[in-house]
Amino acid sequence: MATAFEKSNEWGGYRISQGDSGFVLDYHTHMTDTGDPDGMRLLVPYGAWGFDRDTDLDAKYDEIESRGEKLAELAVEDAEVCVDNCTVKVLAKGVVFH
Numbered sequence: 001m002a003t004a005f006e007k008s009n010e011w012g013g014y015r016i017s018q019g020d021s022g023f024v025l026d027y028h029t030h031m032t033d034t035g036d037p038d039g040m041r042l043l044v045p046y047g048a049w050g051f052d053r054d055t056d057l058d059a060k061y062d063e064i065e066s067r068g069e070k071l072a073e074l075a076v077e078d079a080e081v082c083v084d085n086c087t088v089k090v091l092a093k094g095v096v097f098h
Contacts, residue, residue: 004018004068005057005066005067012029014028021045021046022044023043024044025042025043026040027040027042041091042076042088044075048074049070051071055067
């Protein structure tokens with residue numbers, strides 16, 4: 001899988017790759033006491049929220065975020081609150097450090 005978008009800072013980051021059926025998001029954290037997951041992996045099907053295989057994730061989404069940042073934000077929100085009819089498929093919940 002080729003990396004389509006990547007973002008990281010002192011707190012953690014994520015990498016978005018293109019899979020056969022959708023975007024694969026791999027999240028990691030550098031913080032061990034926040035309750036954030038390390039190693040979470042999500043699959044976002046192509047077409048979700050208007051993000052297709054050909055979407056330029058580096059392009060601006062709005063005045064603040066790129067399309068890659070927005071895709072990651074929506075994916076995490078969906079994975080955290082979804083019970084039924086989820087857009088995102090959780091491939092690995094990761095390890096939560098406390």
